[in-house]
Amino acid sequence: MFRHGKKNPCKLCLQKRGGKCYILIMSNPLHTIFGLRDNGLPLVFLAPMAGYSNAPMRRISHRHGAAMSYTEMANARALLNPSERTWALMETTKLEGPVVAHLYGTEPDVFAEAAVKVEQTKRFVAIDLNAGCPAKKVLAEGAGAELIKDPQRIHDMIVAARRVVSLPITLKTRLGPSPDKLAIYDVLAAVEAAGGAALALHARYTSQGHRGDVHYNLLAQVKQRANIPIIGNGNVHTPYAAWHMFEKTRVDAIMLGRAAVGNPWIFTNIRDSFKTRIKPKYHPPTHSRPKMNLETLGKVLFDHLDLEREHLKVLSAKYGIPPTAEDIEETVVNAFRCRHFRYLHSLKGACYVRKCLSELRTVDAVREAVQGCFDREAAYRATLPPKPVKPVKKKIPKKKA
Ligand SMILES: Cc1cc2nc3c(=O)[nH]c(=O)nc-3n(C[C@H](O)[C@H](O)[C@H](O)COP(=O)(O)O)c2cc1C
Numbered sequence: 001m002f003r004h005g006k007k008n009p010c011k012l013c014l015q016k017r018g019g020k021c022y023i024l025i026m027s028n029p030l031h032t033i034f035g036l037r038d039n040g041l042p043l044v045f046l047a048p049m050a051g052y053s054n055a056p057m058r059r060i061s062h063r064h065g066a067a068m069s070y071t072e073m074a075n076a077r078a079l080l081n082p083s084e085r086t087w088a089l090m091e092t093t094k095l096e097g098p099v100v101a102h103l104y105g106t107e108p109d110v111f112a113e114a115a116v117k118v119e120q121t122k123r124f125v126a127i128d129l130n131a132g133c134p135a136k137k138v139l140a141e142g143a144g145a146e147l148i149k150d151p152q153r154i155h156d157m158i159v160a161a162r163r164v165v166s167l168p169i170t171l172k173t174r175l176g177p178s179p180d181k182l183a184i185y186d187v188l189a190a191v192e193a194a195g196g197a198a199l200a201l202h203a204r205y206t207s208q209g210h211r212g213d214v215h216y217n218l219l220a221q222v223k224q225r226a227n228i229p230i231i232g233n234g235n236v237h238t239p240y241a242a243w244h245m246f247e248k249t250r251v252d253a254i255m256l257g258r259a260a261v262g263n264p265w266i267f268t269n270i271r272d273s274f275k276t277r278i279k280p281k282y283h284p285p286t287h288s289r290p291k292m293n294l295e296t297l298g299k300v301l302f303d304h305l306d307l308e309r310e311h312l313k314v315l316s317a318k319y320g321i322p323p324t325a326e327d328i329e330e331t332v333v334n335a336f337r338c339r340h341f342r343y344l345h346s347l348k349g350a351c352y353v354r355k356c357l358s359e360l361r362t363v364d365a366v367r368e369a370v371q372g373c374f375d376r377e378a379a380y381r382a383t384l385p386p387k388p389v390k391p392v393k394k395k396i397p398k399k400k401a
Contacts, residue, residue: 030229030252033168033197034098034125036067041274042246043067043253044267046260047200047233048102048128048172050135052339053257055093056307060300061260062097065267067253069099070172073130073138076105076114088319092123093311099123100170104130104143106153108160115161115169124167126197129157131173131187134206145206148176148183151190158194168197172233175218178207184222192227200231200255210258220249231255237266237285239273262342263289264300289345294374301343301370305363308332308340329362336366348380349373 031038046053046061048070058069071089078086092099101124105111115127131154133144147154154171161169171191176183184201191199203219204212214234223230232251236242237259245254259266266289273280312328315321322331337357344350353373360366 028229028252030198030231033229034068034100036098041271042242044242044270045069045231045253045255046267047255047257048073048100048130049257049261050133052261054089055091055096055311056304057260058096058099059093059307060264060304061267062095064264065271066097066260066264068097068125070102070128070255071099071124073102073104073133076103076111077107079103079114079117080110082117085319085321088315088321090118090121090123091311091315091318093307093314098125100126100128102128102130102172104133104138105157106142106147108153108156111157112160112164115165115167119165119167126168126170127161127165128170128172128200129154129161131171132202132206134209145174145177148173148187148206149181151183151186154187155190155194158191158196162195169195170198170200171196172200172202174202175205175215178205181205182218184218185225188222188226196228198229198231198252199226200233202233203249204234216245216248219245219251223249223251229253233257235285238283239270239280240282241285242270243273243279259285262340262345265289265292291346294378297343298370298374301340302367304340304343305332305336305366308335309363332363333360333366336363344370344373347373347377349376352376 028038028043030036030043036043044065044067046058046066046069050073053070053072058066058071061069071092074086074089078084079090090101101118103111103114103118105114111129118124118127129147130138130144131147133139135144138144139146142150158169158171171187173184173187188199199222201219201222203215204210219230219232219234223232229252230249231253232245232249233255234245236245236254236256242254242256245251256266269290309328309332312322312331316323316328322328341350341354341357344353350373353369356369357366360369
């Protein structure tokens with residue numbers, strides 16, 4: 001455990017002199033559990049997001065500082081069939097860093113069998129059970145957030161998987177079905193009793209979906225009670241919010257989802273703020289991405305599109321989805337429409353690109369439209385008055401008494 005020196009109180013966790021630093025915890029158990037590299041900074045993960053957290057997004061997030069990421073959600077039963085297309089969701093590529101396989105299901109035997117097959121791929125550092133997805137299709141099967149109502153089943157599923165695999169089994173869940181039905185303490189007890197390795201908590205109720213308050217106090221209480229590491233999640237859109245979650249709840253790691261869509265720099269910005277050990281100023285989430293250099297932005301966006309295309313080629317060859325070269329092209333264009341458009345957030349030409357998107361059919365056409373957007377933004381920026389240069393403060397050496 002890291003202790004602050006007597007002279008300097010920690011600017012990172014704001015602990016008093018000589019106190020324990022809860023952020024620079026040298027022996028964060030999550031490093032060992034997931035085999036993560038310890039660079040002495042707090043852990044920030046990319047959350048599982050169906051339709052988003054695929055191999056290209058994970059790779060780009062890792063490159064920008066995500067310590068670990070999760071696959072999209074896969075149906076455990078579907079994974080029992082080796083030729084099943086659901087396996088496309090478990091495809092990984094190089095340079096993604098540590099990845100957790102994220103599954104949903106309801107039956108202990110099926111979950112265990114799927115866990116064995118996932119472990120055999122040797123691609124993952126852990127297997128995570130979803131107990132928080134509020135999608136109707138998933139709830140109808142009794143899976144996802146429905147599982148919160150049945151801690152015993154969660155226990156049995158984890159026990160069954162642990163019997164047959166050596167990878168750590170973790171759970172991602174919510175506080176409970178609704179504010180009058182807090183269930184997290186029972187779920188936590190079930191996970192601990194079953195030997196679950198860690199618990200990721202999206203600190204909202206199922207009834208809240210992805211909106212409304214994140215309940216920091218409850219997250220903090222869960223962390224205080226837990227004997228396993230807790231990963232905090234919910235509304236971390238800025239470096240300030242990352243600090244806030246660590247400070248308020250003292251969780252072992254944080255996980256963020258929506259903020260990383262079209263904005264992998266969120267990981268870099270959070271990491272850099274921890275490096276400086278100076279708490280960032282509060283910014284509303286809409287201003288979460290500082291104005292970016294257009295060249296950097298374009299490089300990452302175009303790289304993302306290329307990775308997406310390469311990834312789809314692999315999926316097409318292995319699973320037949322998408323079936324043809326034209327379909328691959330169309331799927332990349334669609335991905336841009338739905339997901340990568342967020343890269344253009346707050347740029348001058350973004351509205352213009354949005355208007356033409358429905359007519360674009362090829363990746364080259366998308367590239368051209370995006371380049372047009374950058375040109376408009378560059379022209380706009382050229383009209384702005386130059387930023388005033390901040391005077392450099394001279395350090396005045398202290399006089400010796
Ligand atoms: C489009 C989308 C898809 C998601 N898919 C999953 C999922 O498959 N499994 C899961 O546990 N959570 C899923 N989530 C929830 C996120 O993992 C995360 O808990 C939630 O978005 C709150 O974190 P955030 O405020 O950082 O986005 C999804 C969220 C979004 C927005």
